[in-house]
Amino acid sequence: MDPLTHGLVGSAISAFSGTAVAIDNPLTIGAMLGAMSPDLDFVIRLFKDDAAYLEHHRGISHSIPFLIGFSVVITLGLSFMGFEHFSFLQTLLWTFIGALSHTGLDILNSYGARLFIKKRKANLLTLYDPVITLVGFWFVLNGKNTIYELVSGTLIISIYLLMRNNSKHNAGKRINAYFSKLYQVSDISVMPSLKAFYKWDFVVHTTEYDFVGQYSPLRLRNKLQIRHRMKMVDESYYNLFRYAIVGEKFSEFSPNLHLEVTKDSETHLIIIRAIDLRYFVKKNFMHHATLIVDHDHKFVSSFIHPYNMNKAIPIYQ
Numbered sequence: 200m201d202p203l204t205h206g207l208v209g210s211a212i213s214a215f216s217g218t219a220v221a222i223d224n225p226l227t228i229g230a231m232l233g234a235m236s237p238d239l240d241f242v243i244r245l246f247k248d249d250a251a252y253l254e255h256h257r258g259i260s261h262s263i264p265f266l267i268g269f270s271v272v273i274t275l276g277l278s279f280m281g282f283e284h285f286s287f288l289q290t291l292l293w294t295f296i297g298a299l300s301h302t303g304l305d306i307l308n309s310y311g312a313r314l315f316i317k318k319r320k321a322n323l324l325t326l327y328d329p330v331i332t333l334v335g336f337w338f339v340l341n342g343k344n345t346i347y348e349l350v351s352g353t354l355i356i357s358i359y360l361l362m363r364n365n366s367k368h369n370a371g372k373r374i375n376a377y378f379s380k381l382y383q384v385s386d387i388s389v390m391p392s393l394k395a396f397y398k399w400d401f402v403v404h405t406t407e408y409d410f411v412g413q414y415s416p417l418r419l420r421n422k423l424q425i426r427h428r429m430k431m432v433d434e435s436y437y438n439l440f441r442y443a444i445v446g447e448k449f450s451e452f453s454p455n456l457h458l459e460v461t462k463d464s465e466t467h468l469i470i471i472r473a474i475d476l477r478y479f480v481k482k483n484f485m486h487h488a489t490l491i492v493d494h495d496h497k498f499v500s501s502f503i504h505p506y507n508m509n510k511a512i513p514i515y516q
Contacts, residue, residue: 200304200324202235204332208304209234209297211338211352216293219343225282229273229290230297236269237261237301237312249505250512253452253486257312261302270295304331307360309390309477323363325391330359367391370399370414377423378403378410388455389414390477402455402476407431409457411476426479432460440471440490445501445514449473449488467494488514 200208213230214220220227240260243252259265274291304324305312311320324331334352338344344352371389378384382405392398397417403410412425436458440446450456453475461470471490478485487504489511502511 200301200308200326200328202238204327204335205234205238205301205304206231207332207335207339208300211335212297212300213293214338214341214344215349216289220339221342223282225277225280225285225290226293229270229277229294230300232273233266233270233294233297234301236273236298237266237305239269248512249510250448250503250514253503253505254448256452257305257310257318259313261305261312262314266295266298266302270298322388322390323360323367325393325396328396330396331356363391366416367399370401370416374401374403374414374423378405382407388477393478393480400477400479404455405431409476411479429457429459429474432458436460436471439492439496440473443490443498443501444516445488445490445503446473448514449475449486449503453477453486453488468492468499469494469496483508 209230209232210220210227212234213224213227216226218224218226222228237257237260240256240258241252243255270291273294274287277290277294278285278287302312302314306314306319307321307324308326309320309322311318313319334355338348338352341348367389371387374389375384375387378387384403384405386404388402390400390402392400392413397415399414399416401410401412401414403412408431409427409429410425411427411429412423414423416422437456440456440458441450453473455476457474457476459472459474461472462468463470469492471492473488473490474484475486476484485506487508488502489504490501491499493499498516501514501516503514504510505512
């Protein structure tokens with residue numbers, strides 16, 4: 200989710216405190232700032248590079264200890280702003296709930312987030328979801344919501360998430376049924392589309408090919424569209440890539456990989472290019488990595504290409 204949506208959801212959550220959602224309410228301000236605080240991990244880009252940012256994004260800054268730390272700092276700041284009838288513990292509680300909502304929403308999309316030890320992802324929501332946004336606006340614009348409005352909003356979100364989960368499950372069944380007739384399927388990943396919240400992107404790994412496509416449940420015909428079919432390379436190259444440091448780093452944030460291997464006849468170097476199959480934007484995949492070895496499979500050089508193949512960040516073995 201983008202920071203503005205997180206802030207909106209945090210503000211809306213403060214309505215459950217029984218107070219009015221308002222810009223002069225410390226509970227609203229605390230929940231809003233708490234809901235935006237975990238994305239402070241963007242400062243990694245100021246001191247390191249995009250490869251480090253991708254490796255650590257939605258990591259420790261989204262975990263319980265950091266959520267508590269952000270909440271304490273925000274609440275301390277609000278305590279000096281002279282709010283009438285300010286309650287430190289109450290403000291801390293709703294600030295923490297706001298911060299927790301951030302990680303919860305991030306877990307619901309395809310990138311995931313780390314609340315405890317490992318990153319988790321549910322692959323249910325897009326980075327921007329109109330239903331979540333509309334319900335959030337409803338709570339915020341109402342100001343002081345009645346119990347019926349709060350229950351109604353909660354039911355809408357709950358039913359919506361159940362419908363999303365059911366739609367994803369049905370998409371997975373249809374995709375599996377289609378590919379299982381033609382290939383030996385080893386793994387299927389179904390993710391919300393980057394652009395249209397009512398569509399599903401998918402990655403299918405088979406013994407012969409990797410497939411990337413989109414499933415559109417609202418279409419009457421041709422619900423399943425294949426965007427790319429890529430020939431699998433020998434498994435030994437996958438092992439070679441995974442055991443290299445660039446492979447370890449890239450695999451941490453890019454679990455759905457495809458490898459392309461080329462051999463230079465003059466230098467006898469082997470070039471292994473890894474593609475993150477999850478994010479397909481403007482007719483190209485977003486993240487790549489390169490490992491170059493000699494004919495004895497000894498390391499020569501390696502790079503991560505975040506967002507653009509022309510951006511090459513060296514990774515040393």
